[in-house]
Amino acid sequence: EVQLVESGGGLVQPGGSLRLSCAASGFTFSSYAMHWVRQAPGKGLEYVSAISSNGGSTYYANSVKGRFTISRDNSKNTLYLQMGSLRAEDMAVYYCARGSLSGDAFDIWGQGTMVTVSS
Amino acid sequence: DIQMTQSPSSLSASVGDRVTITCQASQDISNYLNWYQQKPGKAPKLLIYDASNLETGVPSRFSGSGSGTDFTFTISSLQPEDIATYYCQQYDNLPPTFGQGTKLEIK
Numbered sequence: 001e002v003q004l005v006e007s008g009g010g011l012v013q014p015g016g017s018l019r020l021s022c023a024a025s026g027f028t029f030s031s032y033a034m035h036w037v038r039q040a041p042g043k044g045l046e047y048v049s050a051i052s053s054n055g056g057s058t059y060y061a062n063s064v065k066g067r068f069t070i071s072r073d074n075s076k077n078t079l080y081l082q083m084g085s086l087r088a089e090d091m092a093v094y095y096c097a098r099g100s101l102s103g104d105a106f107d108i109w110g111q112g113t114m115v116t117v118s119s
Numbered sequence: 120d121i122q123m124t125q126s127p128s129s130l131s132a133s134v135g136d137r138v139t140i141t142c143q144a145s146q147d148i149s150n151y152l153n154w155y156q157q158k159p160g161k162a163p164k165l166l167i168y169d170a171s172n173l174e175t176g177v178p179s180r181f182s183g184s185g186s187g188t189d190f191t192f193t194i195s196s197l198q199p200e201d202i203a204t205y206y207c208q209q210y211d212n213l214p215p216t217f218g219q220g221t222k223l224e225i226k
Contacts, residue, residue: 037163045155045163045206045217061214095162104169104210105153109162 002026002108004096009113016086016117022079022096022110030054030074033099035106036081038092038115046092049081050099064090083115091117121145121209125218133226138194140221142185142207150186151211157220158203166205167192199225 008020022034036048049070050059058070069082079096093114097106122145132138142152154167165174167183170190180195194201202225207218 044220045157045208047214047216059213100165100168102168104151105165105174106155106163106208107165107168107174109164111162 004098004108004110006094006096006110006113009094009115011116011118012086013119014087014117017082017084018086018115020081020083020094020096020113020115022081024077024079024098027098027108029072029077032101033103034070034072034079035097035099036070036079036094037097037106037109038090038094039112040089040092043092048094051079086115086117088117091115120214121148121212121216123207123209123216123218125205125207125221127221128219129222129224131224131226132197134197134199136197138197138201138223140192140205140207142190142192142218144188144190144209144211147187148209148211151209152183152185152190153208153210154181154183154192155206155208156201156203157206163206197223197225 003025005023012018035050051070055072067085071080093112095112096110098108100107124143126141150170152170155163157163166177171183182193184191204220204222
């Protein structure tokens, strides 16, 4: 079964750091670009970051640039999001998503992990 | 960033009804438009890609059309399990951007 499972969410103080993980299974992880998308409570979907299949290229939304770092370990079939200088507006459910091979859709999503930023 | 505007923001319909949601892009995005379904407490699910292509395993009552700036998503006969919020998403320019969502309810 093709599956993505996020972990690492939790409560963090403003200014703090957190690392999210996304474990992939059921497909050749190293062949796919991967993405992070977040959803604040009761709000819509917001794109966060992307990484190419080999990890050589990354992209960040302006809202997280300089504070978040996306990475992957293809030997462990795992995607990461290192989040720093966290703000209240970063509080959201964070989803990892697989980029389709044609490159234009998010065809598999994880169940999400909640990040709460509060003192 | 390309702005995606969905209409309506919420919709109430009866089982068996034909339901239509529109999505307008702030600039020409060709056919780089996807539709997702998100049920309460769940992750989004890809339904339609490249404006009109049905994702594998998605029921044929779902369809999409359009190109350029104006797109339409249709459920031909609404079923109770279709209760969800639906999002359009463009992938023509980075960053990918989503519409604000259309919440679909059963009358």
